[in-house]
Amino acid sequence: MLVIKDLHAKIDNKEILRGINLEIKAGEVHAIMGPNGAGKSTLSSVLAGNDKFEVSEGTVTFNGKDLLALPPEDRAREGVFLSFQYPIEIPGVSMVNFMRTALNEHRKYNNLEPLSASDFLKKMRDKKNLVEIDSNLTNRSVNEGFSGGEKKKNEIFQMAMLEHKLAILDETDSGLDIDALRIVANGVNKLKTKENATIVITHYQRLLDYIVPDFVHVLYKGRIVKTGGKELALELEEKGYDWIKKEFED
Amino acid sequence: MRCLIDKRLLLHIMAENQNKLLEEVTGSEYKYGFFSDIETETIPKGLSEEVVRIISAKKNEPEWMLDFRLKAYNHWLTMKKPEWAHLNIPEIDFQEIIFYAAPKSKPQLDSLDDVDPELRATFEKLGIPLDEQKILSGVAVDAVIDSVSVKTTYKETLAEKGIIFCSISEAVAEYPDLIKKYLGSVVPHGDNYFAALNAAVFSDGSFVYIPKGVRCPMELSTYFRINAMNTGQFERTLIIADDDSYVSYLEGCTAPMRDENQLHAAIVEIITMERAEVKYSTVQNWYPGNKEGKGGIYNFVTKRAICKGDYSKVSWTQVETGSAVTWKYPSCILQGDHSVGEFYSVAVTNNYQQADTGTKMIHLGKNTRSLIVSKGVSAGRSQNSYRGLVKVAKKAENARNFSQCDSLLLGDQCGAHTFPYIEVINNTAKIEHEATTSKIGEDQIFYCNQRGLSTEDAVALIVNGYVKEVINQLPMEFAVEAQKLLQISLEGSVG
Numbered sequence: 001m002l003v004i005k006d007l008h009a010k011i012d013n014k015e016i017l018r019g020i021n022l023e024i025k026a027g028e029v030h031a032i033m034g035p036n037g038a039g040k041s042t043l044s045s046v047l048a049g050n051d052k053f054e055v056s057e058g059t060v061t062f063n064g065k066d067l068l069a070l071p072p073e074d075r076a077r078e079g080v081f082l083s084f085q086y087p088i089e090i091p092g093v094s095m096v097n098f099m100r101t102a103l104n105e106h107r108k109y110n111n112l113e114p115l116s117a118s119d120f121l122k123k124m125r126d127k128k129n130l131v132e133i134d135s136n137l138t139n140r141s142v143n144e145g146f147s148g149g150e151k152k153k154n155e156i157f158q159m160a161m162l163e164h165k166l167a168i169l170d171e172t173d174s175g176l177d178i179d180a181l182r183i184v185a186n187g188v189n190k191l192k193t194k195e196n197a198t199i200v201i202t203h204y205q206r207l208l209d210y211i212v213p214d215f216v217h218v219l220y221k222g223r224i225v226k227t228g229g230k231e232l233a234l235e236l237e238e239k240g241y242d243w244i245k246k247e248f249e250d
Numbered sequence: 251m252r253c254l255i256d257k258r259l260l261l262h263i264m265a266e267n268q269n270k271l272l273e274e275v276t277g278s279e280y281k282y283g284f285f286s287d288i289e290t291e292t293i294p295k296g297l298s299e300e301v302v303r304i305i306s307a308k309k310n311e312p313e314w315m316l317d318f319r320l321k322a323y324n325h326w327l328t329m330k331k332p333e334w335a336h337l338n339i340p341e342i343d344f345q346e347i348i349f350y351a352a353p354k355s356k357p358q359l360d361s362l363d364d365v366d367p368e369l370r371a372t373f374e375k376l377g378i379p380l381d382e383q384k385i386l387s388g389v390a391v392d393a394v395i396d397s398v399s400v401k402t403t404y405k406e407t408l409a410e411k412g413i414i415f416c417s418i419s420e421a422v423a424e425y426p427d428l429i430k431k432y433l434g435s436v437v438p439h440g441d442n443y444f445a446a447l448n449a450a451v452f453s454d455g456s457f458v459y460i461p462k463g464v465r466c467p468m469e470l471s472t473y474f475r476i477n478a479m480n481t482g483q484f485e486r487t488l489i490i491a492d493d494d495s496y497v498s499y500l501e502g503c504t505a506p507m508r509d510e511n512q513l514h515a516a517i518v519e520i521i522t523m524e525r526a527e528v529k530y531s532t533v534q535n536w537y538p539g540n541k542e543g544k545g546g547i548y549n550f551v552t553k554r555a556i557c558k559g560d561y562s563k564v565s566w567t568q569v570e571t572g573s574a575v576t577w578k579y580p581s582c583i584l585q586g587d588h589s590v591g592e593f594y595s596v597a598v599t600n601n602y603q604q605a606d607t608g609t610k611m612i613h614l615g616k617n618t619r620s621l622i623v624s625k626g627v628s629a630g631r632s633q634n635s636y637r638g639l640v641k642v643a644k645k646a647e648n649a650r651n652f653s654q655c656d657s658l659l660l661g662d663q664c665g666a667h668t669f670p671y672i673e674v675i676n677n678t679a680k681i682e683h684e685a686t687t688s689k690i691g692e693d694q695i696f697y698c699n700q701r702g703l704s705t706e707d708a709v710a711l712i713v714n715g716y717v718k719e720v721i722n723q724l725p726m727e728f729a730v731e732a733q734k735l736l737q738i739s740l741e742g743s744v745g
Contacts, residue, residue, distance in 0.1 A: 048700050052692075072699035081700075088697035092715030101711060102701040109702070141715065158701065 007058035018222035034219035079165030131187035148175035185210030205237035322439035322449030421457035455486035471500035524559030536572035543602025546574025557589035581610035599632030628664035
C-alpha cells in the first residue's frame with residue numbers, strides 16, 4: 001500500500017528526515033516510536049503534504065501512485081488520513097458543515113454523487129456511535145473550545161466518516177486520560193480492516209496495549225534504526241532510548 | 251402569510267446550498283456585469299440650481315419639495331468634501347455627472363405583462379422576484395431601476411394592514427404630511443457633504459410607514475441597480491415605525507460592470523416610536539472595479555436611525571462586498587429610554603477596494619443599550635477600516651455598549667484598521683470594546699486540505715465561519731446570497 005524509499009525532508013534548510021525506508025501493507029499496524037526530535041511528526045506531515053517541509057530526496061508510492069506529486073487535498077481524497085497531534089480550531093464552522101463538505105469532496109473525487117442530507121446525518125449518527133463520540137460535539141464549531149480529549153476523539157470520528165485507507169495517528173495519545181485513551185483506541189481498532197493500514201506515532205508503549213502493532217520502528221535522527229515486533233515497544237518502555245542511541249552511535 | 255418552516259430543515263437547505271455555491275462560484279468574474287439596453291430619459295450632465303429645478307419639475311413635485319431641494323443645494327455649495335476617512339478618493343467632477351435618469355416608458359401598470367420586456371429580462375437576470383411566486387416566499391419588492399420606481403408589489407396586501415410601502419415620489423404626492431414632518435428629520439441636509447448633495451438631487455427611493463401595533467407580515471425589500479451610463483444614483487429611504495410596530499427591511503444591490511467611476515450617495519432615515527422595532531439588512535455588491543482597481547462604484551451613504559420612543563429598537567445588518575470606495579456608518583440615536591441599537595457588519599475588500607465603515611451609537615436616553623459586531627475581511631491590496639463612535643450623553647444613565655471589531659487578513663499586501671471613538675460624559679456608563687486582528691492560518695488551511703478541501707474552498711469555509719455571527723442576523727434568503735457574495739469577492743485572493 002505504502003512504500004517509502006530513501007525519504008529525505010528538510011525545514012528551513014535543516015534536514016530532519018535523512019533516508020526513511022518503510023513498507024506498509026494493507027491490514028497492518030505499524031508503530032513509530034522514538035525520542036523527541038527524531039522526526040516522527042515530520043514524517044506524518046510530509047506524508048500528508050504539509051508544504052512547510054521540503055522533500056529533497058526519495059519517493060513515496062501509495063497504492064501505485066506517486067504520493068509526493070499530489071496536492072494535500074488529493075492525498076486525503078486518495079485515503080490518507082492524518083489524525084493531528086494538535087487539531088486546529090475553525091471558529092464558526094460547524095462540524096456538520098465541515099464533515100459534509102469534506103465527505104462530498106471525497107465522493108466527487110471518486111465520481112460519486114454527494115450524499116443527501118438525510119443519508120449524511122444517518123452516517124454521522126452511525127459513526128458517532130461507533131467511536132463513542134458525545135453527540136453534542138458535532139453540533140459545535142470545528143474543535144472550538146474542545147478539551148484535549150474531545151479534540152482527539154473528534155479526529156477519530158472524522159477518520160470514521162472519511163473511510164481512510166491509511167491512517168496516520170500522530171501522538172493521538174498525548175493529553176488523554178486513561179478513559180479517553182481507551183475510547184480513542186477502541187475507535188481506531190473498530191475502524192481497522194483488512195483493506196486499510198495504520199501508522200501509530202507515539203512516545204509511549206501504553207497506547208500500544210490497546211492498538212497492538214504488527215511492527216514497531218524506532219526513529220532516531222531522521223532514520224529508522226531498529227524494527228521489531230510489539231515486544232520492542234515493551235523493551236523501549238523498560239530501558240528507554242539510550243541503548244538504541246548508543247547502538248546507533250557505535 | 252409567511253409559512254412556518256422547521257428551522258432545522260432550513261439549515262439543511264442552507265448547507266446544501268452552500269455546497270452548491272462552492273462549486274458554482276469558482277472562477278467567475280463579476281457575475282452581474284451586464285448592461286441592459288433600456289431607453290433612458292436623461293437630462294444634461296452637470297449640477298446647478300437649474301438642474302435641481304428640472305429634477306423637481308420632472309417629478310411634478312410641489313413647491314415645498316422644491317424648496318427642500320434648493321435649500322440643500324445652496325448649503326451644499328458652501329460645503330467641502332470630507333477628508334477624515336481613511337480613503338483615497340479621486341477628485342469627483344460633479345459637472346461630469348448626470349443627476350437624473352428614468353426609464354423612458356414610465357409604466358403605470360396593473361400587471362407584470364405590461365412591464366417593458368427588456369426591463370423584465372434585466373430583473374430576471376438579477377433574480378429579482380417580481381413574479382407571483384414571490385407571494386409564497388413573502389417578499390414584497392419595490393424595484394428601483396436607475397431612479398424611478400417601476401413596479402411595487404404587494405401593496406394591496408400591505409394596505410389591508412394600513413402599511414404604506416411606496417416610492418418616495420409617490421409619498422410626496424400622497425402623504426405630504428408624513429414627508430414634511432419626517433424627511434430630513436434624522437439626516438438634515440446640513441449633516442454632511444453627501445447628505446446635502448442627496449437632499450438636493452435625490453431621484454427616488456422607498457417610503458415605509460408601519461402603523462401602531464402592526465407587525466409587518468413580510469420582509470420588505472428594494473433592489474437598487476445603477477444602470478445608465480454616468481448616472482449618479484441618489485436614493486432616499488424613509489422608514490417610520492409607529493408605536494408597537496415591527497418591520498424587517500432588506501436592501502440589496504448589484505450594478506453592471508463598466509469602466510467609469512460612478513457616484514452613489516444615498517440616505518436612509520429610520521424613525522421608531524414607543525416599543526417599535528426595525529430591522530434593516532443590506533447586502534451590497536456594487537461593481538468594485540477590476541483587478542487593477544479601475545472603475546467601480548463610489549458609495550457614500552448616510553444611514554441613520556432614531557429610536558424616538560421608549561423601549562424601541564433598531565438593528566442594522568450589512569454585508570458589504572462591493573464598491574471601489576465605501577464610506578458608510580449606519581447609526582442609531584438612542585433617544586427613548588431603554589431603547590436598543592445594534593450594528594452587525596461584514597465588510598470584505600479585495601484587489602484595490604477601499605472601505606471605511608462602521609457605526610455611531612449615540613446614547614441619549616436612560617438605560618439605553620447598544621451592540622456592535624464588526625467583521626472586516628481584507629485581501630489583495632485593499633484597505634479596510636472600521637470607524638465607530640460610542641457616545642453617552644449626560645442624561646443617559648446606565649447606558650451600556652459592547653463593541654467587537656475583528657479583522658481578518660488574507661495575504662500581506664492588504665490593510666485592516668480600527669478607529670474606535672468613545673465619548674462618555676456620564677459615569678454610570680459601561681462601555682466594552684474588544685478588537686482582534688488575525689491572519690487566516692496556514693495551519694487552518696492545511697487542516698482543511700488534509701480533510702479533502704481545496705485551498706479555495708478552505709478559505710471560503712473559514713471566512714464564512716468567521717462572519718457567521720453577522721450572517722446569522724440576515725433573513726434566510728439573504729444569508730444564502732451573502733455567503734455567495736463573500737466567495738465571489740474573495741476569489742483568487744489566496745494560493
